[in-house]
Amino acid sequence: MASARKQAAQRQHMAQLAARLMAEQGIRDFRIAKQKAAQHLGIDVRNSILPKNSEIEAALAEHQRLFAGHEQPAQLRAMREAALKAMALFADFKPRLVGDVVSGLADANSDIQLHVFAEQSEAFDFFLQGQGIPYEIVERRYRVGRDEHRFYPAFRFVAGDHAFEATLFGTTEIREAPRSLVDGRPMTRATAAQVERLMAEEDLNERLASL
Numbered sequence: 001m002a003s004a005r006k007q008a009a010q011r012q013h014m015a016q017l018a019a020r021l022m023a024e025q026g027i028r029d030f031r032i033a034k035q036k037a038a039q040h041l042g043i044d045v046r047n048s049i050l051p052k053n054s055e056i057e058a059a060l061a062e063h064q065r066l067f068a069g070h071e072q073p074a075q076l077r078a079m080r081e082a083a084l085k086a087m088a089l090f091a092d093f094k095p096r097l098v099g100d101v102v103s104g105l106a107d108a109n110s111d112i113q114l115h116v117f118a119e120q121s122e123a124f125d126f127f128l129q130g131q132g133i134p135y136e137i138v139e140r141r142y143r144v145g146r147d148e149h150r151f152y153p154a155f156r157f158v159a160g161d162h163a164f165e166a167t168l169f170g171t172t173e174i175r176e177a178p179r180s181l182v183d184g185r186p187m188t189r190a191t192a193a194q195v196e197r198l199m200a201e202e203d204l205n206e207r208l209a210s211l
Contacts, residue, residue, distance in 0.1 A: 028111075033056065111162075
């Protein structure tokens with residue numbers, strides 16, 4: 001019993017430290033955050049029960065609530081507004097907002113992540129060129145279905161004060177989102193209308209809280 005409590009406490013401590021490292025060092029990879037936290041605590045990851053990604057995400061939300069004050073919500077709103085502008089520009093590619101900007105955990109270190117869709121992979125490439133937007137292409141690996149992994153091109157670019165990453169999927173893949181690294185469920189994909197509703201709801205909640 002005592003050993004189980006010790007393991008639970010160690011796991012919670014590691015989740016909190018990993019979350020702090022993600023917030024302070026801009027780490028976005030849960031695996032790297034766990035490794036750094038374990039190294040800092042002198043824990044052998046091969047013989048330890050590591051915290052789940054969902055536990056680290058919850059700890060990150062709590063860390064932001066305690067230490068980010070009004071700064072993080074303002075950053076988040078600015079990123080959502082920038083995302084809406086980009087989504088309007090990319091309307092022909094049926095853009096969806098994903099990642100930390102949707103979940104509400106985005107901060108100054110976060111990219112604005114979009115999923116875009118086209119029948120031919122060159123279409124989005126040509127569109128960015130036509131708009132005069134400099135970009136680089138990287139490869140992203142996603143889990144789809146239960147066990148299948150696929151690689152997709154992701155276009156990284158900067159607009160204003162924000163870094164974007166738009167991952168390109170086939171048009172039929174709009175119906176099934178890849179699996180989240182946090183909980184293994186299909187990723188949340190938000191349309192522009194859904195992002196607008198989310199912002200309106202948060203504005204209302206903020207006004208009600210100030211009454």
